Amino acid sequence: MNFLAHAYLSGTNQEIMVGNFIADSVKGRQKEAYPEEIKKGIELHRLIDTFTDMHPVVKRTKDRLRPGYGKFAGVITDMFYDHFLAANFNRFSATPLLEFTLLVYATVQKFEPYLPAEVQYFLPYMIKQNWLFRYAQISGIQASLEGLSRRSAFASNMATATQALETDYPLYQQDFELFFPELQNYVKQAMV
Numbered sequence: 001m002n003f004l005a006h007a008y009l010s011g012t013n014q015e016i017m018v019g020n021f022i023a024d025s026v027k028g029r030q031k032e033a034y035p036e037e038i039k040k041g042i043e044l045h046r047l048i049d050t051f052t053d054m055h056p057v058v059k060r061t062k063d064r065l066r067p068g069y070g071k072f073a074g075v076i077t078d079m080f081y082d083h084f085l086a087a088n089f090n091r092f093s094a095t096p097l098l099e100f101t102l103l104v105y106a107t108v109q110k111f112e113p114y115l116p117a118e119v120q121y122f123l124p125y126m127i128k129q130n131w132l133f134r135y136a137q138i139s140g141i142q143a144s145l146e147g148l149s150r151r152s153a154f155a156s157n158m159a160t161a162t163q164a165l166e167t168d169y170p171l172y173q174q175d176f177e178l179f180f181p182e183l184q185n186y187v188k189q190a191m192v
Helices: 003-008 014-025 028-033 036-054 056-087 097-110 117-129 138-151 158-167 169-190
Strands: none
Touching: 003 014, 003 036, 003 056, 003 097, 014 036, 014 097, 014 117, 028 036, 036 056, 036 169, 056 138, 056 158, 056 169, 097 117, 138 158, 158 169
C-alpha cells in the first residue's frame, strides 16, 4: 500500500499515523530512536507491507504487471490500490477525501522534528500538489508514477503504467475490492 492507505489504516492516533507515514524512510533499528507511539506506527507500516506482499490477490495484481514493469510491479500495485481507495474514499470514511488529506499533512507537519530528511524533502511537494487527493484521478496516479520513474536509478517504465490501469481497470479494481477488506481486518487485529 502507498501513503494514503497507510495514513487511513492508522486510525485516529496522530503519532501512529506519523510513524506509518515515515516508515519507508526509517531503516531497520533506526525506529528505536522514536517515541513509543511513532515506533508503533513504523511497526504497523511494516506489518501492513508484509501482509500486502504475501497476499495472493496482491500477487495476482503484481503478476499481471510484471511483464511490462518487472521489479517495479509492486510499487505500481501500491499506487493502483491507493487510487481505488481515493476514488472510493466515501465508502471507507465519513471524512471527505480532501479533508482527510489536509488532516494527514497537518498531522505530519506537526511532528516535523521526527521526520527523516527524505520525508522533509518531499513533503512540501506532496502538500503543494496534494498528491493524496490527486490519487483519486488516473491523472494524479500518472503524475506520481512519472515522478517515481524520473527518480529511479533504473529504467522502470512506470510512467506508462496508467495505460495498463486504463486497459484492465475492472480487473485491478476487483483485486483491490477483494484485498482491502482483508487488510482492514488484519490491521484491526494487529492494533488490539
